[in-house]
Amino acid sequence: MKKSICYILICVLLTIGFLGLGPMEMESNAAPNHYSPDDLIRFHVIANSDSEHDQLLKYAVRDEILKEVSPRLARSGSLLESRIILEGMYDELLDIARRVIQEWGYDYAVALEYGVFAFPTKSYGDIVLAGGDYEAVEIKIGQAQGANWWCVLFPPLCFVNADEATNIPVDGEEAVPLDTAAKKLERQLEQKFERKNPQQFCFFFERFFN
Incomplete structure (x- = not known):
């Protein structure tokens, strides 16, 4: 008993x-679903124009940059550490962008800047990015008059393979494939x-x- x-x-x-x-x-x-300018770093790529070839070139530059950046930032434990990593990769990332452009047979100039840029409020599913001035790595290809692509470098919410995320157009701009880490x-x-x-x-x- x-x-x-x-x-x-x-x-x-x-x-x-x-x-x-x-x-x-x-x-x-x-995982938090609201981010502010104080806790993330964004990645911004602007194409030379909206022509099909220029847009494909933009994605090629993006892919090669993310292949180098993503593994290093994945090991970062803070915004400060990520900032140091990106600042140390400035020349390397610029060389990658130039190499890709040359391999595609173009002679476009390319500008890379790591600074603070204004972004509007964006909402993608459960993830909300408030409008404001964000730290970002920005790459301008040629005349930089084409549609842009952006994502969040830290915390790592970028996808090279767009099939792994859903693109949802917002405010008439190109959507950003964001990680569904919260759901996972x-x-x-x-x-x-x-x-x-x-x-x-x-x-x-x-x-x-x-």
């Missing part, structure tokens, strides 16, 4: 513990808590007491 009572009490306490701690852990680990994190946490099913612990204690 005493064993049965102990078994029931343990199962009740475990269930209460998981129900209570689960939401707290979900809340503390959930939510799924991972759900799976994590499914594995921590209190019934499994109760089964263990039932065997122990029997």
Whole structure:
């Protein structure tokens, strides 16, 4: 009788513990969905023109830049560290842009600037980017009169492969493929808590007491 009572009490306490701690852990680990100019760095690429070839060139420059930048920023733990990394890569990134343009058979000039630029408010699904002056790496190709492409370098929300995210036009401008990290994190946490099913612990204690 005493064993049965102990078994029931343990199962009740475990269930209460998981129900209570689960939401707290979900809340503390959930990715934020609102960003401000104070906690991110953006990436901006402006094409020479809106011609098909110039737009494709813009994406080619973007892809090569992100291949170099993304792995390094993925290891960054702060905005300051990311800023130092990007400032140290200035010449390298400019050389990459020039190389891609040359490989595509163009002689466009290219300008790269790491500074502060004005951006309007943007909303992409659950992610909101408030309007304001943001730190950004900006690349201008040729006359820089074409449609632009931008994303968030830090925290890392850029995709090279546009198939991995949905482009949603906003305010008539080209949409930005943003990472769906929040949804991925939510799924991972759900799976994590499914594995921590209190019934499994109760089964263990039932065997122990029997």
